[in-house]
Amino acid sequence: MGGLATALALAKHGFRHIDVFESASNLGFVGAGIQLAPNMARILDRLGVWKDIEREAVQLRDTTIRQGSTDEVLGHVDLAYVEATYKYPHMVGHRSSLAESMYDGCKREKAVNFFWSTAASDVQSFGPKPSFTAIPRKGGEPYTVQCDVLFAADGVKSVIRDQMLRLKNVNAKIIDTGQAAYRIMLRREELENDPELLELIEKDSVTRWIGEKRHIIAYPVSNKQIYNLSTTQPDVNFAAAPSATYTTKGSKPEMMQVFGDYCPKIRRMLDLVPDGEVCEWKLRVHEPLPFWVCEQTALVGDACHPTLPHLAQGAAQAIEDGAVIAVVLSKLPEITPQAINKALRVYEKVRMQRAYALVEMAAASGRAMHLGEGAAKAERDRQFAALKNGKGPVPDKWADADVQKVIYGTDVMQVAEEDFDSIYASLE
């Protein structure tokens, strides 16, 4: 997401030679839904790809938070005001539609070249002319790539981040969140004979069923042809696994057991997942980094601010990174390695505090969703109940109007445009 957005944004800002190296042979694992928040939509619209995504996406009218065990409504938030306030509605879509639309946008740009099945490996130099070893995965000799600016959008397991941290003697680590996620997509025809499930896919709504240490979030995608579920539960399967393992085929009986005390409607949906097709993801984050830039190399997206998914902002924040990078580089007063480094540090200044604030908010929202019996849960449920009588804080933070004001109400491209000169001038 971050790599595609950066390439597309740079091309749209007039950069003429952008090479994208991707270790996978194609767009990769995209079998999941994704929330398309207005701050993401605004940028994608400017990059000319939002209309394609919007065509298949589902516009949300509301969100309901329910007790997982009983299906009882705890809280409800009408989301109609989002479009009126931020010019873009809150939508949900298929990850492949987001990735493919950005990829198609890149393909329309002569400047962007893709090198599939090619992994970026050892960084030989972070600048003034960054260079790294590219390893073709389908045969062929490794070769050196040299460039003016290098962006590492290589995800939570970023190898370039690790090399950058080693060079600078910084000891920041991957954090095990203790949480894992099942990701499930049910086809409309699988739900059609069950009126309760059909009702779910028909609604323009996000539903979150919560319980102690676990929840399920679900919404329709692909013009309501698919119902997407994403769960969070304590990680028991990955805890002892080698650190390279981030996804695995999960066990269906285990999944049924994890949500065994959830309401029958949920269990009927989980039961529709064929044996052998349960997919479980490990949810990991990384300690905040003191810097994202080294010489003429910068980190992007999950490589520098991986997050828990509870605020639905990970991809949106990676896309914000790409958009800000294009703005700051297009404002370079001179084309020298020093100027490039300073512009990248403007990117870091515009983005870092915001990205890390949202990482923390996502974790806090997860903690609130996963509370067990006690005073804190009683207060949370009182806040949910109070929503029936008007506005108030929403413990499920992505749906909270004040949180949305911070996330959707900030146009990071505009901030970068407006603040570039003063931040640039303040840097040595």
Ligand SMILES: Cc1cc2nc3c(=O)[nH]c(=O)nc-3n(C[C@H](O)[C@H](O)[C@H](O)COP(=O)(O)OP(=O)(O)OC[C@H]3O[C@@H](n4cnc5c(N)ncnc54)[C@H](O)[C@@H]3O)c2cc1C
């Ligand atoms: C359960 C779950 C639900 C989520 N829901 C949402 C949501 O609703 N909304 C939202 O905005 N975000 C969501 N996210 C977060 C979002 O998926 C990530 O934050 C986003 O994909 C990060 O983008 P990225 O480009 O930084 O990294 P990735 O998407 O991980 O991309 C990294 C890419 O780099 C490639 N790569 C890795 N190493 C190398 C290498 N050495 N050389 C070349 N290529 C390499 C990988 O193959 C991959 O294609 C969710 C995440 C999870 C786990």
